Amino acid sequence: MKAKPPSKPKTHLHLNQEEPQKPSEFSFAIARIAVSQICQSVGYKATQLSALNALTVVATKYLEAIAKSASSLANTSNRTQSNLLDLTLALHHLVTLHTSTLFSISSSGGGIIRDLADFVSFHDEIPFAKPIPRPQITSIPSWATSSSSFSHVPKWLPRFPDGVISCSVNERKCGERLWEDSVLGGGGIETECSTSSSNVIEQEKLKEGKLELDLERTEKVRFRITTTRGRGGGGLRMVCREEKRVCWNHHYNNKNITNNSINDDDVLDDDDDDQSNGIFDDEGLKKSGSKRKRR
């Protein structure tokens, strides 16, 4: 049998498979190349793909097993970094598991290292076939030089990436905006009592679509917010939904309203315990005067 020069093995994968998409697939692909090189050095000329994959999985699990036992040995000795003794003992555990011969391990525990030294001296080195792109290690900026506005963040945490803070949170790509921001002036529904500034807010332009909430059922709901001059200074907010008009009152000061509630069709009584939510009512009940309905 003539000696063949080290030819390209048939295990060279013509990419029938897709490029690896995830980091785990990437590392698996690299490991597969390394394992196939080892098999070629042993003497194989070709391999079944499933066999190669299985052997690669075994190799990765072997690596992880060494690392796990070495790190656990270090942890039991109150250390976080593993040293040579941990590694040697971990290898010792693994090798006694997978070899059947009992005499290969000498009592001093250096037998494994001796085996490895023999392996290194005996076998020629096989460099890896392809160049691996090295990850760019950029220094991670921390919060150490932060401004006072972010003083609640611990200094040792890394900073946010640049794009997060600068872009406005309130605007999305499809044009949706937060409801509060779409109201003219950015004021939105003011839950606080602001009796003095009860201007008439013409919200007709909201119908133009600035305030459109796309529900999941693709049902467009349009709100029209109007205020009427509160008889008695109360600000009454009305929200018009489609054709209905529902009203609620965020006004905390009940006095002015209760005085006029009898005559007023639009104003509903507001109780103290409804301050946070208001009362929603249908237009149909407007005619009933001071009847109140609570939902």
Add this chain to the structure above:
Amino acid sequence: MNHNKQQSSDLGHDDDAALSDFLASLMDYTPTIPDELVEHFLAKSGFQSPDLRLTRLVAVATQKFIAEVASDALQQCKARQATVVRDKRDKQQKDKRLVLTMEDLSRALHEHGVNVKHQEYFADSPSIGMDPASRDE
């Protein structure tokens, strides 16, 4: 007792010297498994070490293991070919086709404590391969 102690201490010195020599030689030897890959898997399992020699040691240990498994599988393959061969012409042809198969691999791994089972074929339904007379239509 003292003599034994002296002997063991001598052995300890020898071992240390051999160890340091070996670690120095590791830096010359480039394992087949690249350092970055080894570091990735070590970091995944919690092994932390700034020393490059330890990662190389792990890489060499893994390479030795895989080489052992592969050589065992190769021996199985060659043994199978030796039993099957009939005349000279077949021998030369079969020598060129050293293929790593799942069967050889599972036998080789079984000796090392890893149990690998491989499906021989996949079937669409339970009735495939059965006698057509007994198959329910």
